[in-house]
Structure formats: structure tokens, C-alpha cells
Amino acid sequence: MEHYEKSIIPLIESVYANLTPLEKTIADFFIHNREEMDFSSRNISQLLYVSEASLSRFSKKCGFKGYREFLFHYRQTFSSSDEPAADDQTKLVLNTYQELLNKTYSLVDIPQMERILKILTTKKRIYVYGRGSSGLAADEMRFRFMRIGLNIVSITDHEMMRMNTVVISNDCAVIGISVSGQTEAVINSLRESKKQGAATILMTSCKEREFQKFCDEVLLFAVKEHLENGKAISPQFPILVMLDLLYSRFLQSDKFRREALHEYTLNVITPVPKDKNGLR
Incomplete structure (x- = not known):
């Protein structure tokens, strides 16, 4: 592996x-x-x-x-x-994950990662848009990056994406997540956000020239349609792998402070045990 x-x-x-x-x-x-x-x-x-x-x-x-x-x-x-034996379902699933990891490794562009990292560290507020499984990945990104000091909001409702456009400015970055690259609400929101002066990033498995007109960065992640047993794999997996790579670089950019913030956040959300009198 x-x-x-x-x-x-x-x-x-x-x-x-x-x-x-x-x-x-x-x-x-x-x-x-x-x-x-x-x-x-x-x-x-x-x-x-x-x-x-x-x-x-x-x-x-x-x-x-x-x-x-x-x-x-x-x-x-x-x-x-x-190829693994056709009746070995465990090997099929694990090898599909391995192939996705290999594909992700092939797609990693270190200079692009550094450019995205600069956007994340210089913008005052980050918005992440996604629908369906991509929306779940957007929420996961918010939970993880918020814990290490990023001012980040995830939006998964298409009407809220449209309404949020009014608060977008050049102090913001907007990240859209769409596996197909055809999620209309996400793509249109990125296009409008670019008009408002925001830095825009699209995370997708589909490379289109059209995206270059309104996206500062198009971050490709591995696609699963052509994998042998793709239907057994969560569509979030390749997205989360790429998010982990971004998270790791973001954490290392200011390791001491961000790890301290992460520890502080965990302490805040962890309930304080009560004593024998029921007091905290």
C-alpha cells in the first residue's frame, strides 16, 4: 500500500x-x-x-x-x-482505494498547492460551496480548518449560495466542490464571486477550459467512473484525500500556532467531567 x-x-x-x-x-x-x-x-x-x-x-x-x-x-x-480475483470483494474494494490514491498522487501539483495555501492564509474569510456528497466534504473542510484558525464557512444550500453573493468581496475566497464540474449552483456561484473580486477555486474531477475564465485555480482530484469497482467507493473519498493534503500543508505553514489552536479547540468542545457533587 x-x-x-x-x-x-x-x-x-x-x-x-x-x-x-x-x-x-x-x-x-x-x-x-x-x-x-x-x-x-x-x-x-x-x-x-x-x-x-x-x-x-x-x-x-x-x-x-x-x-x-x-x-x-x-x-x-x-x-x-x-487483477484481483473477481470473487474477492475485499481485495477489489481495497485495490480501488489504492488506485484512487495512486491517481491522486499523479494529480498533485505542488506549486498549485502553494498558491492555494497563499490564498487561504491571506484572505479574511473563506466560503466553501458544495451540494450532496460534495456538500458533506465542504462541511468536513469547515470543521477541520476552523479548528486550526481559518475563518471558514460551508454552504450547501443552493439558495444560500445565491444570497451569499452579496457579501462577497476581494477580501474573500470561494471554494466550489463539484465532482462532475456541472453542479449549476456551485459553478454559477463561483462565476458571480469572481465578478465580485473574490479569489475562486474549483475542486473537481473534470478539466474544462471554461473554468479558467472564472477560477483562479482548478484543483483536480481523482475520478472513479473508470475504476473496476467504483460503485463500492464513497464519492467523497478522492475529495477528502485532496483536502487532507491541503490541510497538512496548511498546518505545517505555522505548525506551532495551528497545533496550539487545534488543542485549544478540542479542550473547548470536550465536556468538563463533574465531581461527586455534580459540579463542574
């Missing part, structure tokens, strides 16, 4: 929704392939019944100069590990 590998598969998955049907055929092959083989453009084009030009266009949509560069990175991260 301690071995991590860099992989370009999360990059493929982040642009998957923007691919043409033909390009999705190519993406599905590279996402699910587990065998070492001849990956030359000629062989793959014949295997998938696509043109070599289609392979080149697909590679460019994934962020590479062409198929040759894409293949170089794909070969570096290729693994031929055996």
Missing part, C-alpha cells in the same frame, strides 16, 4: 467528457489496457480502427505535443500488475 506510481491516466480521465466518440474509444483503450504490447501509432490505429491522425489529435487534447510524447509518458507509467 506504500508504492505509488505517476500515471497519465488521470489526465486522460480529466478531459474525457470533452472527447469525441472516436477519441473516447482511444481513451478507453489506454485507460483499461493492462497488457504490454506494440503501442506504435500504426499498430494501435489498426487495432482500434482509427487513423494515426486521430491518435495525434487525442494526444494533443490530453496536453501533449503529439502521440509520440503521449506514448513516452504512457510507457513510463505502464504497469502489468495482476
Whole structure:
């Protein structure tokens, strides 16, 4: 469980929704392939019944100069590990978690983490928006970061998100959480918050060029749709892993003071035991 590998598969998955049907055929092959083989453009084009030009266009949509560069990175991260037995449900679930962790490791961008950390430490108030399971993750972020001194509020109701826009200013940062990147209430609130001068961060599994127009940072987390046993995994898991990475860096940025705040908060919320007379 301690071995991590860099992989370009999360990059493929982040642009998957923007691919043409033909390009999705190519993406599905590279996402699910587990065998070492001849990956030359000629062989793959014949295997998938696509043109070599289609392979080149697909590679460019994934962020590479062409198929040759894409293949170089794909070969570096290729693994031929055996799949767990189909009837071993425990292994399937645990290996799905492991794959999510590997994908998260591949997506971590340290300079971006530092930029987000700067936003969190310089803005007077942080708002976190999310709906459904993403709303639960937003609440978890508020609970954790509040304990170490961050002025943070989570909002999970779409009407409250709209109303909250009136108090947004350039002293604020707004973090939106949407696994699909299509949660209308969250996306619209980020767009409006940007107009109000706030720093805006979107946490999502989907990479869209449109987000760059109203988001200062788009923090990608691992997606589970293409994992073998994804339905057994909570959709909050990849979000919480990325939040843990942010939390760890935030804590270390002023470790002594933040740990003291955390301890103080725990003491405040822990009930004081009563003596034998019923007094505290």
C-alpha cells in the first residue's frame, strides 16, 4: 500500500467528457489496457480502427505535443500488475482505494498547492460551496480548518449560495466542490464571486477550459467512473484525500500556532467531567 506510481491516466480521465466518440474509444483503450504490447501509432490505429491522425489529435487534447510524447509518458507509467480475483470483494474494494490514491498522487501539483495555501492564509474569510456528497466534504473542510484558525464557512444550500453573493468581496475566497464540474449552483456561484473580486477555486474531477475564465485555480482530484469497482467507493473519498493534503500543508505553514489552536479547540468542545457533587 506504500508504492505509488505517476500515471497519465488521470489526465486522460480529466478531459474525457470533452472527447469525441472516436477519441473516447482511444481513451478507453489506454485507460483499461493492462497488457504490454506494440503501442506504435500504426499498430494501435489498426487495432482500434482509427487513423494515426486521430491518435495525434487525442494526444494533443490530453496536453501533449503529439502521440509520440503521449506514448513516452504512457510507457513510463505502464504497469502489468495482476487483477484481483473477481470473487474477492475485499481485495477489489481495497485495490480501488489504492488506485484512487495512486491517481491522486499523479494529480498533485505542488506549486498549485502553494498558491492555494497563499490564498487561504491571506484572505479574511473563506466560503466553501458544495451540494450532496460534495456538500458533506465542504462541511468536513469547515470543521477541520476552523479548528486550526481559518475563518471558514460551508454552504450547501443552493439558495444560500445565491444570497451569499452579496457579501462577497476581494477580501474573500470561494471554494466550489463539484465532482462532475456541472453542479449549476456551485459553478454559477463561483462565476458571480469572481465578478465580485473574490479569489475562486474549483475542486473537481473534470478539466474544462471554461473554468479558467472564472477560477483562479482548478484543483483536480481523482475520478472513479473508470475504476473496476467504483460503485463500492464513497464519492467523497478522492475529495477528502485532496483536502487532507491541503490541510497538512496548511498546518505545517505555522505548525506551532495551528497545533496550539487545534488543542485549544478540542479542550473547548470536550465536556468538563463533574465531581461527586455534580459540579463542574
